[in-house]
Amino acid sequence: MAVPQPQRLTPEQSAFFDTVRGSGAAILAALHAFAVFDARLATLGTTLGYIWLHMFFVLSGFLIYAAFGRYDVRSFLWQRALRIVPPFLIAVTLTVMVWALAPLFFSSGSQTFMHPTNRAGIELTYLPSTLLMINGLLGGTLSANGPLWSLAFEVWLYGIAALCVAGGRWRWIAWCTIALITFRNLGFISYGLAWAAGWVWASLHAQGRLSVPGWHLGLFVSVAPYSYALYITHFPLLLFLYGAWGERIWTGPFAFALVVALNAWLGPAIEKSGPSLAAWWNARARSKTTAQA
Numbered sequence: 001m002a003v004p005q006p007q008r009l010t011p012e013q014s015a016f017f018d019t020v021r022g023s024g025a026a027i028l029a030a031l032h033a034f035a036v037f038d039a040r041l042a043t044l045g046t047t048l049g050y051i052w053l054h055m056f057f058v059l060s061g062f063l064i065y066a067a068f069g070r071y072d073v074r075s076f077l078w079q080r081a082l083r084i085v086p087p088f089l090i091a092v093t094l095t096v097m098v099w100a101l102a103p104l105f106f107s108s109g110s111q112t113f114m115h116p117t118n119r120a121g122i123e124l125t126y127l128p129s130t131l132l133m134i135n136g137l138l139g140g141t142l143s144a145n146g147p148l149w150s151l152a153f154e155v156w157l158y159g160i161a162a163l164c165v166a167g168g169r170w171r172w173i174a175w176c177t178i179a180l181i182t183f184r185n186l187g188f189i190s191y192g193l194a195w196a197a198g199w200v201w202a203s204l205h206a207q208g209r210l211s212v213p214g215w216h217l218g219l220f221v222s223v224a225p226y227s228y229a230l231y232i233t234h235f236p237l238l239l240f241l242y243g244a245w246g247e248r249i250w251t252g253p254f255a256f257a258l259v260v261a262l263n264a265w266l267g268p269a270i271e272k273s274g275p276s277l278a279a280w281w282n283a284r285a286r287s288k289t290t291a292q293a
Contacts, residue, residue, distance in 0.1 A: 007205060007206055007208065009212065010214065012214035012215075012216065013212040013213070013214055015214075015216035015221050016212060016213045016214060016215060016216050017059060017062075017063070017212075018216065018220070018221040018224035019215075019216045019217050019220045019221055019224075020055060020056075020059050020220075021056075021059060021223075021224045021227045022219075022220035022221055022222065022223030022224040022227050023217065023220040023223070024052050024053075024055060024056050024059075024227070025223060025227035025228070025230045025231045026220065026223050026227075026230070026260065027048075027052055028049055028052055028053070028147070028231065028234075029230055029231070029234040029238075029256060029259060029260065030256055031046075031048055031049050031052075032049070032118075032147070032234060032235055032238060033234075033238050033252050033253070033255055033256035033259075034252060035117065035118040036117055036118045036119070036235075036238045036239060036242050036252070036255075037117065037238075037242055037248075037249050037251065037252030037255065038117060038249045038252065039116075039117035039118065053150055053191070054190065054191065054194040055194075056150075057153075057154075057157075057191045057192075057194035057195040057198065058194050058195070058197050058198040058201070059198060060154060060157070060195055060198060061157075061194070061195040061196060061197060061198025061199040061200075061201070061202065062198040062199070062201050062202040062205075063198075063202075064157075064158065064161055064198075064199070065198070065199045065202035065203060065206075066202055067079070067080075068161070068165050069206070073162050073165055073166050076158075076162060076165075077158070077162055080155075080158050081274070082274030082275055082277075082278055083228075083271075083274055083275075084151070084154075084155060084274075085274065086273040086274040086277060087228060087229055087232060087270045087271055087273055087274070088148075088151065088232060090233075090270055090273065091145065091148070091229075091232040091233050091236075092127075092130070092131060092142070092145070092148075094233055094236060094237075095122075095124075095142060095144050095145045095236040096124065096127075098122060098144070098236045098237065098239070098240040099111055099122045099123070099124055099144055099236075101240070102121070102122050102240060102243060102244075105240075105243065105244040106121075106243040106244065107243075107246065107247070108121075108243075111123065113242070113243055113247055114247055115247045117242070119143065119144070119146075119239060121239075121243070122143075122144045122236065122239050122240065122243070123143040123144055124142065124143070124144060125140070125142070125143040126139050126140040126141055126142050126143060127142050129141075130142035130145070130148055130152075133151070133152045133155050133156075134152070135148065135149055135152050136149050136152050136153070136184070136185045136187075136188075137152070137156075137180075137181060137184050137185060138184075144235070144236050144239060145232070145235050145236050146235055147231060147232065147234075147235050148232065150191070151232065153188060153191050153192075156177070156181060156188075157192065157195050159177070160174045160177055160178060161199075163177070178192070223260075223264075225267070225268045225271065226263045226264060226266075226267025226268050226270070226271060227267075228267075228271050229263050229266070229267035229268075229270040229271050230259070230260065230263040230267055233259075233263065233267075233270075234259045234263070237255075237258075237259045237262070238255055238256070238259060241255040241258065241259070242255065
């Protein structure tokens with residue numbers, strides 16, 4: 001199934017999507033900071049977080065439709081793998097590192113908190129299922145990095161979209177996959193529908209029947225280059241800072257600011273780790289070929 005070439009976004013429209021991406025990552029990190037440092041805010045943070053996550057999935061559906069207008073299925077999957085997997089592995093490694101360091105800094109002398117809020121401590125429960133990205137399907141999500149449950153949803157939707165675009169019998173496999181995931185995790189339905197809404201929006205935009213807003217907020221646009229890194233690293237960092245700073249509620253805003261600052265510094269490099277690794281590998285392969293010739 002060929003996907004019509006989407007209309008090229010204007011700089012203002014691209015900035016709108018960057019605003020949504022950057023604001024979503026920053027707001028979700030702030031909500032999790034409130035929940036980690038003060039248990040009384042956990043319910044509010046969860047509710048608002050789900051709302052913002054649905055906006056993320058709408059955005060993803062739109063942009064993935066546009067990606068299929070530029071790449072074939074194989075190239076799309078390769079590009080998504082480069083974009084998603086290396087930063088994901090860095091985030092999991094970071095999670096394991098803060099778990100290992102916690103006993104050196106926590107008052108309890110272990111990975112547990114003296115006064116638990118959102119978590120009892122930094123735990124590696126469900127690490128294998130999270131690494132395989134089957135969390136939520138077969139096994140749970142890594143406790144010390146809870147937001148990774150939504151990344152699994154995102155990856156599944158990439159695969160389903162690729163199967164649908166491939167067409168033929170692959171489309172039937174896509175529908176069977178949707179049925180299996182829904183049977184195992186009913187929560188997939190609402191996020192899948194949000195993602196589908198973004199896909200439909202992009203399709204209508206490609207036909208000139210539905211526009212994209214052109215407004216943006218510069219502060220959140222500046223967060224967009226490290227929004228993915230912020231999203232997948234903020235939770236274990238917040239847990240670590242909560243325990244290391246003596247489990248004081250009032251330090252929450254400072255922890256949030258520090259996590260954002262760290263990602264502003266290192267996040268862009270983390271997000272480019274996949275393409276950078278691919279470029280290094282290709283250069284190495286060309287060098288070997290030249291040497292052999």
